[in-house]
Amino acid sequence: MFSSEEAHMSVEHSRVTHGRHLAANTLLNIATAIVTSVLAVAFVPLILHRFGTEFYGILSVTWMVLANFNFLDFGFSRASARYVAQELAQGNPDRAAIWTWTAVLSQAFLGVVGAVVIYHLAPFIVDHIHVQRGNRELGLLALRLFACSIPIDFANRSLTGVMQAGQRFDWVNGLSILNTLSTYCAYGIGILRGNDFATVVTALFAFKIVNLLATYYGATKVLPRLLSLSHLRGLTDSYWPRAVALVRYGWWVAAAALVAPMLVQFDSWMISFLLGVSLLPFFTVPTGLLWRLGFLPSSLSTPLFPAFSAMEARTEWGRIENYFVRAHRYLLVLLIPVLLVLFIWGEELLRLWVGAPFARQAALPLRLLIPGFLIGLVAPLSGTLLEAVGRPDILVKLYLAELPLNVVSVWLLTKYLGVPGAALSYTVRTIVETVALWLIVYRLVPFPGSGFFKRGVLMAAASALVFLPAALGIRATRVTSFADLAATVGTLLIYAIYAYRFVFDARDRQFTAAFVRSKARSFAEKCGIRRPVLDTDGRALDCGPVE
Numbered sequence: 001m002f003s004s005e006e007a008h009m010s011v012e013h014s015r016v017t018h019g020r021h022l023a024a025n026t027l028l029n030i031a032t033a034i035v036t037s038v039l040a041v042a043f044v045p046l047i048l049h050r051f052g053t054e055f056y057g058i059l060s061v062t063w064m065v066l067a068n069f070n071f072l073d074f075g076f077s078r079a080s081a082r083y084v085a086q087e088l089a090q091g092n093p094d095r096a097a098i099w100t101w102t103a104v105l106s107q108a109f110l111g112v113v114g115a116v117v118i119y120h121l122a123p124f125i126v127d128h129i130h131v132q133r134g135n136r137e138l139g140l141l142a143l144r145l146f147a148c149s150i151p152i153d154f155a156n157r158s159l160t161g162v163m164q165a166g167q168r169f170d171w172v173n174g175l176s177i178l179n180t181l182s183t184y185c186a187y188g189i190g191i192l193r194g195n196d197f198a199t200v201v202t203a204l205f206a207f208k209i210v211n212l213l214a215t216y217y218g219a220t221k222v223l224p225r226l227l228s229l230s231h232l233r234g235l236t237d238s239y240w241p242r243a244v245a246l247v248r249y250g251w252w253v254a255a256a257a258l259v260a261p262m263l264v265q266f267d268s269w270m271i272s273f274l275l276g277v278s279l280l281p282f283f284t285v286p287t288g289l290l291w292r293l294g295f296l297p298s299s300l301s302t303p304l305f306p307a308f309s310a311m312e313a314r315t316e317w318g319r320i321e322n323y324f325v326r327a328h329r330y331l332l333v334l335l336i337p338v339l340l341v342l343f344i345w346g347e348e349l350l351r352l353w354v355g356a357p358f359a360r361q362a363a364l365p366l367r368l369l370i371p372g373f374l375i376g377l378v379a380p381l382s383g384t385l386l387e388a389v390g391r392p393d394i395l396v397k398l399y400l401a402e403l404p405l406n407v408v409s410v411w412l413l414t415k416y417l418g419v420p421g422a423a424l425s426y427t428v429r430t431i432v433e434t435v436a437l438w439l440i441v442y443r444l445v446p447f448p449g450s451g452f453f454k455r456g457v458l459m460a461a462a463s464a465l466v467f468l469p470a471a472l473g474i475r476a477t478r479v480t481s482f483a484d485l486a487a488t489v490g491t492l493l494i495y496a497i498y499a500y501r502f503v504f505d506a507r508d509r510q511f512t513a514a515f516v517r518s519k520a521r522s523f524a525e526k527c528g529i530r531r532p533v534l535d536t537d538g539r540a541l542d543c544g545p546v547e
Contacts, residue, residue: 025302078161084096118144174218275418336499340495376434
């Protein structure tokens with residue numbers, strides 16, 4: 001039997017996995033991604049101007065070196081989010097706290113290993129990136145201070161996993177914005193001190209410690225037991241079994257993160273090898289533009305992962321299927337109009353961004369990539385579900401099975417069709433991969449309503465085909481800019497009506513309307529807005545608070 005505290009925690013955790021809460025967290029993630037991107041666009045030119053390209057290059061190399069040591073994370077942050085979410089869902093805060101400390105201490109130890117290696121390799125790295133002799137000591141300072149931050153960053157990830165497990169994405173996103181602001185604050189301090197790069201590096205390290213303390217405080221909001229260090233004494237008997245469980249799960253996540261870039265980047269390597277590096281930007285610029293849309297599936301899958309883990313612990317397969325299918329619908333309905341606009345107006349947008357000569361050669365690869373990104377950007381939802389139900393190994397096995405086939409297809413298509421062939425190979429691979437993931441999910445996850453899964457996912461994906469002829473027609477005719485713009489706007493309006501009426505079902509429409517009303521009422525309450533209370537005939541009687 002649950003204690004009263006455990007029962008309350010179980011009920012509370014069940015509440016925060018409801019659809020409205022997940023939708024609100026998704027919107028928070030999207031807003032945070034937009035804010036951090038805007039800050040980067042605004043501050044990077046200033047930083048380059050003040051400190052010069054060499055100092056910015058030193059920081060870039062430092063980040064690259066640290067990124068190559070991310071494998072030492074061993075997927076512990078993902079693992080801790082899963083196990084903590086399951087314990088919270090079952091009303092076991094003590095066990096959740098033990099899982100958390102196991103992950104934090106393990107990651108901190110692995111981070112120390114990485115820090116020692118980078119600290120001693122720092123002179124070798126600085127000597128081989130051609131830093132000017134006068135800036136050598138600053139390069140060493142940057143590498144060694146950031147090396148010391150690896151244990152801090154790794155421990156931070158596990159504590160962030162606790163907040164994700166408790167669906168406290170208000171704290172997760174608030175800390176993300178705080179981290180971004182503190183980063184640019186460090187640059188500002190360095191500028192005020194006469195463009196002092198050493199001050200910037202030291203301030204960045206200090207802010208990492210502050211961010212860790214803030215993350216720990218946020219984790220205690222989900223799991224108050226973390227305020228007591230008494231659970232550390234209980235680790236002596238249970239540490240190794242739990243650490244082994246974290247490694248067994250997490251190393252598959254880490255392996256997937258290692259293998260996936262090989263598939264994604266192989267197209268670029270093949271273009272460089274077969275066609276020359278001068279043609280590579282005609283592929284990387286369109287892919288970079290489309291990859292910016294990746295914040296949409298990421299914003300959705302991040303809150304879904306701990307929610308799926310919690311529902312699996314409760315064997316709520318019907319709810320998992322419901323959220324999984326509806327997430328596909330919402331994501332595809334959002335992506336289709338954006339990619340439709342890029343398909344029609346991509347060349348014009350590239351012309352404004354990078355110039356007409358470049359746009360003429362990059363436009364075709366961009367259009368060939370769009371169908372692949374439309375389907376490929378929903379693949380993280382399937383990967384999230386597989387990881388949440390304890391099968392991260394499936395992703396690694398699928399990637400390894402794809403690798404030789406991808407090598408052959410990319411080589412043939414790039415050799416005979418050039419950059420457009422590389423774009424086509426990417427689209428073919430992502431469509432095949434996503435469909436394979438759907439089939440795997442359908443086979444492995446015990447969904448109670450297979451027909452619902454097929455209708456929900458395939459109906460949303462097939463809706464793109466309805467408006468593909470319109471996009472091709474607008475692109476081919478090119479009557480006048482005004483006529484093309486009017487046709488695009490008209491097509492988007494028709495699609496919005498079509499999606500609402502035929503892709504969404506009654507529950508989708510009801511959920512969307514209820515979510516908008518609840519957020520409008522919450523906003524009105526915070527603003528102190530009062531609305532009239534009506535009698536049975538609709539006449540205003542009094543002005544009461546928003547309910």
